[in-house]
Amino acid sequence: MKVLLTGSTGYIGRRLKQKLIQNSDIQLRLFVRNKKSISIKIPKEIEVVEGNTFDKDSLKKALKDVDVAYYLIHSLNSDDYKNLDKISAENFIEIAKECKVKKVIYLGGLGVKNEHTSKHLLSRLETGEILSSCKEVQTIWIRAGVIIGSGSTSFEIIRNLTEKLPIMTTPKWVLTKAQPIAVEDVLKYLEQSLYLEEKENLIVDIGAEQLQYKDMMLQTAKALGLKRILIPLPFLSITLSSYWLNLFTPVPFKVAKELIEGLRSEVIIQNNNAEKYFPNIKPISFIDSVKKAVDEIEKHQVISRWSDHAGTIWDKDHIKEIADAIFIDRKEVDITNIPKENIYKSFMSIGGEQGWFDYDFLWELRGIIDKIIGGVGLKRGRRSQDELRIGESLDFWKVVDIKENERLLLFAQMKLPGSAWLEFKIEDNKFIQSAYFYPRGVLGRAYWYILVPLHYFVFNNMVSSIVKRAKQM
Incomplete structure (x- = not known):
């Protein structure tokens, strides 16, 4: 049959x-x-x-x-x-x-x-x-x-x-x-x-x-x-x-x-x-x-969740959209002495119960604000702390691309005056973490500039914490 x-x-x-x-x-x-x-x-x-x-x-x-x-x-x-x-x-x-x-x-x-x-x-x-x-x-x-x-x-x-x-x-x-x-x-x-x-x-x-x-x-x-x-x-x-x-x-x-x-x-x-x-x-x-x-x-045996297929944003190729991003926050770290698999495992376990490192409270606050204005918030968490699949939700992100031991791309589903992505990538002997933002009008630009000081602390802490966790594996 x-x-x-x-x-x-x-x-x-x-x-x-x-x-x-x-x-x-x-x-x-x-x-x-x-x-x-x-x-x-x-x-x-x-x-x-x-x-x-x-x-x-x-x-x-x-x-x-x-x-x-x-x-x-x-x-x-x-x-x-x-x-x-x-x-x-x-x-x-x-x-x-x-x-x-x-x-x-x-x-x-x-x-x-x-x-x-x-x-x-x-x-x-x-x-x-x-x-x-x-x-x-x-x-x-x-x-x-x-x-x-x-x-x-x-x-x-x-x-x-x-x-x-x-x-x-x-x-x-x-x-x-x-x-x-x-x-x-x-x-x-x-x-x-x-x-x-x-x-x-x-x-x-x-x-x-x-x-x-x-x-x-x-x-x-x-x-x-x-x-x-x-x-x-x-x-x-x-x-x-x-x-x-x-x-x-x-x-x-x-x-x-x-x-x-x-x-x-x-x-x-x-x-x-x-x-x-x-x-x-x-x-x-x-x-x-x-x-x-x-x-x-x-027992961490959840096969699927209601939010697994929320929207079709991950169906598309995001290369052009990311290339068009007006604002980019990029951090690079030399990982010559760290196994690439460890870096990959480290950034693939981000979010959910493990949180977002030292500035977790800022992510929580952003999640609460998002909920108040009708967004998805952080409470979706992640289905499994050990595994991610394309199309499923990770807190207020959607997983849009995964390449084993190479890349994780997340699309922001929080309420924003624009579109945002967060990318973790291994390229040669470098670990590259990039936040991309395409603003919508003047409000979108103002939003980015207001958050620049917070981004400095949050994104610097994130890249260093991912590398630190990889070294401890």
């Missing part, structure tokens, strides 16, 4: 990819925007096609001779995501039909259309309807609500609120009902959908027990060994709730607002097709899924 996996660098896609690679029944092909975003650990026999769903030629190449295609694509990070999702789904099913694909498996969201349905959920529902509209291609539409797993958006929000706030004044949406499900169970439904012999289109609603969001927070507190008090307040608006999440969780304001709007609607199962067609899958309880997620975090 030849299987195409889209969205393989996203939260669900990266985990599903690991499962499918181990499945000897299938021949796997990946469809990605940028081949560099694929882990170098994948087997050589896995075919990788570069392109996107807005380019029909690349879609034809990806879907050629495919039996089953997974559709795990969403454009939430774009302002025009609803329209983009529509075009993407239409292109995909059109080319799937042309290539005589037998089955499309789509993961969407639980919910029904009514006056309270959020724009985000409507987009997910519309995508499912478009994919299901083609009679020649069977669509299995798996619908999940709150997905609980290490690194998932829902889990990160609930965990951060529960850990940081002993007493929470909460909006009335905490009384909304949902049916959460463990990410491992979602993956089981997706993988077993390959073997369903049903020929008609199917909508399969999945989930564990029915809970209010208040219950989820209290059960999360119990799993973490904490006691928490929730005080619902009816007057907290969507915007205020979004700022609340933005400040106390790693989720930026834009994403928080979309999620909060969705919390007005119940996301509960509307059919019994999960039991009917997947009788061997018994979803684990909410509290067990929380315990499993916490265990993965504590």
Whole structure:
């Protein structure tokens, strides 16, 4: 069975990819925007096609001779995501039909259309309807609500609120009902959908027990060994709730607002097709899924995170953009007597729990300011302290390029009056650290000049600390 996996660098896609690679029944092909975003650990026999769903030629190449295609694509990070999702789904099913694909498996969201349905959920529902509209291609539409797993958006929000706030004044949406499900169970439904012999289109609603969001927070507190008090307040608006999440969780304001709007609607199962067609899958309880997620975090076994594929800035070649940078802060150190691998390991472990050396407090302050103005802040941290992948987040940076024992390039995702990059590079016997900034207007130039004194201390300390750590290895 030849299987195409889209969205393989996203939260669900990266985990599903690991499962499918181990499945000897299938021949796997990946469809990605940028081949560099694929882990170098994948087997050589896995075919990788570069392109996107807005380019029909690349879609034809990806879907050629495919039996089953997974559709795990969403454009939430774009302002025009609803329209983009529509075009993407239409292109995909059109080319799937042309290539005589037998089955499309789509993961969407639980919910029904009514006056309270959020724009985000409507987009997910519309995508499912478009994919299901083609009679020649069977669509299995798996619908999940709150997905609980290490690194998932829902889990990160609930965990951060529960850990940081002993007493929470909460909006009335905490009384909304949902049916959460463990990410491992979602993956089981997706993988077993390959073997369903049903020929008609199917909508399969999945989930564990029915809970209010208040219950989820209290059960999360119990799993973490904490006691928490929730005080619902009816007057907290969507915007205020979004700022609340933005400040106390790693989720930026834009994403928080979309999620909060969705919390007005119940996301509960509307059919019994999960039991009917997947009788061997018994979803684990909410509290067990929380315990499993916490265990993965504590053991540093987080496979993917919600922020892994936030935006497409890392899809592009940054050579020209960096060359056009107006302001550059460059530091060079002779490393003749230090193994290059040590320098590489040292700068690859920057950020996250290890922080940013002696001026960590300044980075923390910048992260707090960024959160206040609706940015991503520092709290995203990093998935693993030992490993980085192209496309994933590192505090308020995005990893855009990695060359082993040679280079790490980071793009700034903090709120800035311009564009910024931070590069660590090994060239001959020199270690070169460069900060690039392309200002936007007068404000951007003023921003750079104001920070020049701080940059002097921060960047000098950073380059010397990286070298010092490399010497100690």
